[in-house]
Structure formats: C-alpha cells, structure tokens
Amino acid sequence: MEGSTDIDYLKTYVSKHPDNRMAWYLLGKAYEERGKEAKANYCFLQSGDVFEAFERKRHPLADEPEVLIGEWNRRRKRRTALRRAMLVAALLLLGLTGSPAAPEDRIGPAELRPGETVEEGQGKQRLTEGEEAWSMGTAAGLAVAFAPRGSEPALTALLSARDADYGIAAKMEEAGVWRRWDGDTRILLTVRRENGDGRWLVRTHDAAWCRCMPAETGDAPRLLREWSGLQEQRWTLVSAIAHYERLHGRLPRGLSELVRPYPDNMLSGDTPEMRAMLPELLRSFAKADNGTADSNPAENGGGDSSLGLPDGTASAASGLPDEPLRILVDTSRHRLAVVTGDVIVRVYPVGLGGERTPEGTFAITEKVKNPNGRDDGPFGSRGMTLSDTPYAIHGTDEPETVGGDNSLGCVRMLREDLEELYDLVPIGTEVVIKKGIVPAAPAVPRERFALEPQEDETNPGKVYDWL
Incomplete structure (x- = not known):
C-alpha cells in the first residue's frame, strides 16, 4: 500500500473494531512496509493466531512481550514479495481499499518455507508472465474462500487448511446488499501447497x-464450478435436515427419511455426493x-436463527452462509x-396474478409431480403448495x-426453471411474497441443479384446483 491514507484507514478501522485480529495484522503489515x-x-502481537496462520510461525516476541523490541527490529529486514502478496490477499478478502501499488511493488507468486527467515527466503520472487498455468487437481482437495463478508475466518481457513492442497479466493458479483451466486464471479487469487512440506505458492489473477x-x-x-455444484447440494441438504428437525422434533436418521414417496x-431425490455429506x-x-457449537447463522442472513449450522462449519469458513434456502417472490x-443469507443462489422470471397474488410469508407444505396427471397440463410438471392454501408455485x-399478471393468484414458472426449483428446495422452505425484494435480474445457470429421483412423487388421487 502507498500513502498515509492507507494506514489512517486501518488505524480508524482497528479503533472501531479492536477485536478484529485480521485488521491488526494488516495494520502491522502496513507499518512494516514503511520500516x-x-x-x-x-500490531502483530495484537493479531495473535492470524499472524501465525499467515507467517507460518509464532511471532518471536509472543512469549516474551517485554523484551527489547528495538534490538529485535534492527535485525529485521524489509519483508519480501511474499509478505506483500499476503497483504494484498488479506486486503482483498477484508474488503479494504488502498492506493495503487508502486511499480516496484507489483509482484507475482513467491514462496517461503515454514519457519524460513526473510533473509533465507530472499530471491524467490518471480513474475507470472509466460509461466505455465497451474494444474490444480480436483475439487475434492480444494479450499474456497469468498470475499468480502466473513473474510477474516475465510482467508485464515484458506491458507491454513490442513486437508486442502489448493485454495481459491473469489469475489461474487454484488447487487445492493446481496451477493450473486449465479453472477459474474471473479477469481482473485489461488494458492497451492508445494511438495507436502507446508510451503504455499500464491498467485493473483485479478489486475484491478x-x-x-x-x-x-x-x-x-473449472474447479470453482465443480466446487460450486457441491455447495449447492450442501445447501439443499442443510435445508432439508433443518426443516425435518423442525417438523419432527428430531434429526433424520438417514436420507431414507428425507427422500420418501409423496406426501x-x-x-425429491439425492446424489452420491449428498449421501457422502450427510x-x-x-x-x-x-x-x-x-450447545457445543454456536448455532447462530451467518451475519446478515435474515433467516430463522433457530435453523442452520454453526459458524464453524465448512460453508461459514468459506465466507458463505449455511442457512436453509428461502424463496423470495x-x-x-x-x-x-x-x-x-446474503447470497442469491438463483433468480427466475415468474407469472403472477397482480392484486390477486397475496403478500406475506408462507411455507412449502406439499410437493407433487404432474399435478394434472401429466407433465403438460395447466399446472405443468411440478407443483408446490403454499401453507395448505389454494396458492402454489407451479408450471x-x-x-x-x-x-405478466395472468394467473388467479398463483406463481407460474417456465418448465426448466420450475423443475430446478423443485429439486433445489425441500418441504418446509419459507416463501416470502412482497414488492421490491429481488433487485437482481434473472439469469440462466451454467448447469441446472438436479437430483436423482428415487421415489414416486405423484398424487393421482387428487384433482388440484390451485388459483
């Protein structure tokens, strides 16, 4: 970072958020850049284990805070390119902004072994131009962190993940207070563990x-797309478990209690990946x-705080909410x-009934395939009843x-959109109908979410008369 405004910004930030260890670490890096x-x-001592996560060692003064700092400082040299890369990475995920770096600070990947001193690590900086792109394996060994919300635990988890060989930090497209899962996601940086010895290589991918x-x-x-597909399955499964527990007063014993015939x-099905996640x-x-974990959902979620997973779970560590899916109309x-939470997973166009469509909060209480006895009837191939009323989301x-506003009050959807939504959300999903609550425009996903059907979900004995 260049200019006094960056340090001033960080000083103001830590004064308002004295418990934010990542901010203390960033302020320490900014001071260090200036000698x-x-x-x-x-600042590093205030940052505690954040310093250890990024530097891969304890601070020399952590156990003896009253030693003469000046003597130790005189033996220290200016940080190498790796330290600057880590600062850039942390700034990206914390959402802080600074002045453009000077030309001599524009860097590519660098590496440093755990416990290696700055002096020993000198000369390992190298630019990325002309280098062969990394081959990063499969999503199974991948850690992912999203900016900007939840950035401190996300980046710490990314760089200190013990079971991951690769890491991706990304930033979703934003629409007001929302982040768009189906929007333009930018890959900010990637990290790769080298030779199984704990050393990381860091590469940045977004010049802006x-x-x-x-x-x-x-x-x-490619890896991020694969990982995103797994995350969507996770959200669906988390939603089903949460609503099953709310409706039955206990957790399901297995997928067989979630994937059953109508009603x-x-x-509406499962996948091998969901069976492995359960x-x-x-x-x-x-x-x-x-009560052995914090069961509050991620900040800014707006959902039911009694549902969802604790903040220490994989999604929370990735900077993503782990709350049950909700529907906003x-x-x-x-x-x-x-x-x-604050993530828009999908947006679809719908047909409504104008003033005949009721506003309020509902829940999906019934899911049925081919509600007219066939998949091309007036209600299409799928239907989801809202709170046992004559209103439904259907084809x-x-x-x-x-x-348009041509229905008698129900929510009409195009077939491909409806069938994806039907698989994505379980019975019990909250549905909020209101004016002006979805700022984002519809977008067709690269890959449709689909479960593997296992049971009969038709109800031929009933004639549906939704509005």
Whole structure:
C-alpha cells in the first residue's frame, strides 16, 4: 500500500473494531512496509493466531512481550514479495481499499518455507508472465474462500487448511446488499501447497484488485464450478435436515427419511455426493443442538436463527452462509429468487396474478409431480403448495404469460426453471411474497441443479384446483 491514507484507514478501522485480529495484522503489515518495525510488532502481537496462520510461525516476541523490541527490529529486514502478496490477499478478502501499488511493488507468486527467515527466503520472487498455468487437481482437495463478508475466518481457513492442497479466493458479483451466486464471479487469487512440506505458492489473477501482473487462472474456473455444484447440494441438504428437525422434533436418521414417496417427499431425490455429506452434517447439527457449537447463522442472513449450522462449519469458513434456502417472490418485478443469507443462489422470471397474488410469508407444505396427471397440463410438471392454501408455485401450459399478471393468484414458472426449483428446495422452505425484494435480474445457470429421483412423487388421487 502507498500513502498515509492507507494506514489512517486501518488505524480508524482497528479503533472501531479492536477485536478484529485480521485488521491488526494488516495494520502491522502496513507499518512494516514503511520500516516502522516497533509499531508493526505491536500490531502483530495484537493479531495473535492470524499472524501465525499467515507467517507460518509464532511471532518471536509472543512469549516474551517485554523484551527489547528495538534490538529485535534492527535485525529485521524489509519483508519480501511474499509478505506483500499476503497483504494484498488479506486486503482483498477484508474488503479494504488502498492506493495503487508502486511499480516496484507489483509482484507475482513467491514462496517461503515454514519457519524460513526473510533473509533465507530472499530471491524467490518471480513474475507470472509466460509461466505455465497451474494444474490444480480436483475439487475434492480444494479450499474456497469468498470475499468480502466473513473474510477474516475465510482467508485464515484458506491458507491454513490442513486437508486442502489448493485454495481459491473469489469475489461474487454484488447487487445492493446481496451477493450473486449465479453472477459474474471473479477469481482473485489461488494458492497451492508445494511438495507436502507446508510451503504455499500464491498467485493473483485479478489486475484491478492486486495492481499487479495477473497470472493465468489455469484450472481454477473449472474447479470453482465443480466446487460450486457441491455447495449447492450442501445447501439443499442443510435445508432439508433443518426443516425435518423442525417438523419432527428430531434429526433424520438417514436420507431414507428425507427422500420418501409423496406426501413425505421432503427431498425429491439425492446424489452420491449428498449421501457422502450427510454424516458430517448430522454431526454438526447434533453439536449445535447440544450447545457445543454456536448455532447462530451467518451475519446478515435474515433467516430463522433457530435453523442452520454453526459458524464453524465448512460453508461459514468459506465466507458463505449455511442457512436453509428461502424463496423470495417480488410482485413488482415478477421475479422469484432462491436465497441463503446474503447470497442469491438463483433468480427466475415468474407469472403472477397482480392484486390477486397475496403478500406475506408462507411455507412449502406439499410437493407433487404432474399435478394434472401429466407433465403438460395447466399446472405443468411440478407443483408446490403454499401453507395448505389454494396458492402454489407451479408450471403452466401458457409459457407466454410468465412475466405478466395472468394467473388467479398463483406463481407460474417456465418448465426448466420450475423443475430446478423443485429439486433445489425441500418441504418446509419459507416463501416470502412482497414488492421490491429481488433487485437482481434473472439469469440462466451454467448447469441446472438436479437430483436423482428415487421415489414416486405423484398424487393421482387428487384433482388440484390451485388459483
């Protein structure tokens, strides 16, 4: 960072947030860049384990805070390019802004072994231009962190993840107070563990953020897409577990209690990945129920605080909410959004009934396939009843009416959108219908969310008369 405004900003920030250890670490790095080692050391000591996570060692003064700092400072040299790269990375995820870096500070990847001194690590900086893009393996060994919310635990988890060989830091497109899961996501940086010895290589990929020569992203976009698909399955499974527990007073014993024939079809199917996720999620829910973990959902979520997983779970560590999915229907814009916390997962166009569509908060109390006995009837191939009323989210045999006010009050959807939504949200999902609550425009996802159907979800014995 250049200029006094950066330090002033950080000083103001830590004065308002004295418990934010990441901010103390960043302020220490800023002082260190200017050669103010005594002030830097004070800040590093305040940052505690954040310093250890980024520097891969304890601070030399951590156990003897009253030793002469000046003597130690005189032996210290200016930080190498790795330290500057870590500062850039931390700033990205904390959401702080600074002046553009001077040309001599524009850097590429660098490396330093755990416990290696700055002097020993000199000369390992190298620019990214012309280098071969990384091959990063599979999403199974990947850690992901999203900026800007939840950035301190997210970045700490990214760089200190013991089970991950690769890491991606990304920033979702923003729409007001929302982050768009289905929008333009930018890959800010990637990290890769080297040779199993704990050493990390760091590469930045967004010139506008790092003020640097960005490296090729290589396999990172593909890996992020694969990881995102797993995260969507996780959100759906978390939602189903939470609503099952609320409705039945206990956790499900397995997927067989979530994937059942109509009318107990909490989920409309499953996947091998969901079957693998379930034991860990059930353990997390059980810990939250027993009071051994913080069961409050992520900040700014706006959902039911009695549902969802504790903040220490994988999604929370990635800077993502882990609350049950909710549905928001915007009657003024004719849009339906699926959200969790401050993240918009999907946005679809819908047809409504104008003043005949009721505003309020509902819940999905029934899910049924082929409500007219076939998949091309007036209600389409899927239907979801709202709070046992005559209102529902369903399909239509008049797709041209989607976007208008032609229904008698129900929510009409196009077939592909409806079938994806049906798989994405379980019975019990909250539905809020109101004007002006979905600012984001509809977007077609790169890949449709789909579960593997396991049970019969039709109800041929009933004639549906939704409005």
